[in-house]
Amino acid sequence: MQQPERYRGRFAPSPSGPLHAGSLVAALGSYLDARAHQGEWLVRIDDIDPPREIPGAADTILKQLEAHGLEWDGSVVWQSQQSERYAAALSTLNTAQLCYYCHCTRAQIKARGTYYDGHCRHLQLSSKGTAVRLINRSPICRFHDRFHGLVNSDPQQAAEDFLLRRRDQLWAYQLAVVCDDRAAGITDIVRGEDLLHASAWQLTLWQVFNDIHLDDTQAPLPRLAHLPLVVDASGRKLSKQNHAPALSLQTPLANLRSAAQALGLPGAASTEAANIEEYLAWAIDAWRQHKK
Template sequence: MPATLPYCGRFAPTPSGPLHFGSLIAALASYLDARAHQGRWLVRIEDIDTPRTVSGADQLILEQLKQHELHWDGTILYQSQRLERYQQALTQLHQQQRTYHCDCTRKQIKAQGPYYTGVCRTKSVISSPFAIRFRNDDPLLQFIDGWQGHITLDPAFAAEDFVLFRRDGLFTYQLTVVVDDIDQGVTDIVRGEDLLTATSWQLNLWRYFTHRVPSFKHVPLALDSAGRKLSKQNHAPALEESNAKAQLVAALQFLGLRPTRTQPLPQIIQDSVQQWQAKRFHATSPQDTI
């Protein structure tokens, strides 16, 4: 694999419901960054967590992106169709002696403190159900974020042996997102700052799968009146098709841009790409990420 690849970004929603204003901000920031770099912008449906998946939500999300003039490149990748690939990646980590079985319940883990203590590292866990954890011997304590700057993490959090395969038989986000980004040639990840700290775990996994790492930008989160992140869990209202321009303008303003409301949507997007290029073109290179 070459040291550098052409810019490739992505937006990877979970199909647990329609997009809301917070997810529009994340999608828009990712899209603008890709287009400002004359790069590709992919859409991936992260439906690996099957209990959260809502039937038809994937098609609704794709339609909402089109309504806001966010058009992707290539075909849509679905995580639910890649189970064999995730198992292959998990096997690779096992062969590198980077995994172990854990039969601790959430209650047992919580009783030990805020982070998992690695109690199963020296046990021989063979009974089901069990999780598979990453043996996090060389934690990443800091990295450079293209939006947030220099990030220093709580060492106890960064060093936690995080889960790769859950007790209920599902692969975790931490594993699947890294495998997908590597396989799709993603070079730049723009997403919400709620995922900022988990970046240290993901970058650690990158280093065991490939010699390159991506650049990151974590944009601020939109909050509700109670100061909570806008999310489906917090019942954030869905985007409205009839209000696409106003929603797009509000999202652009949230990101610090100055759209002209009187222009048609395609022109607003085009002008916003140029504004983004002027404001945010100083992204760190992948080699500077860690």
């Protein structure tokens, strides 16, 4: 893969709750990777799912990042303000005859099998009360991850005609994230490994946009690096759904030490640092030596 001239990374939390220990690991990993490559680190709030959003969570997340010294470049981007971008991309796919309307519910899909079977692809349904799916003709099933090596996705899952817009007319995550990453010129995506296999769909859609010359651009596929997940005592992933406690703003240095340990940085717990600035400087250098 051709290496980009300028590194641009991002952290893109959803405002479904404040950051917890697991999400700090993702934030810190993406931040350190960007700074170790002397690149830019952007922040985007992925707020395209209003039913799951918690009022005030986005502001809390930004305050938590600031309290931990994770300063971003440029202005914060809000997905809720990008609807025109998504609509234009969907229109271009429609013109290229690469999407279709689907009325299937989750229960109907599950009753027919493990994966969506393309049931509506040739039904020529109307837009009323339907979702929109990609005609997935050239799925990417194998890709390279910097930390996981060659990743082989389930070929049936990778080949699904995945959602671009939901039946409730909200934008699907795959469409929004790919549109925004391309628009921002993102070259490197560093995030939790719970999104590892979703990468197959996102890379596929990214390549489709290149093939149809969306916005007259040819954006190189991003480099990927998926970080280890943080789990609780019972082995469950720390998440907002599992009611993981919010990060304390009173102990940012201790929080950073724990996150750096979870990232596998040697000496993360023992290195001496008088403040957050010194600790992050050490962590950037340690990342450059051991992870870059």
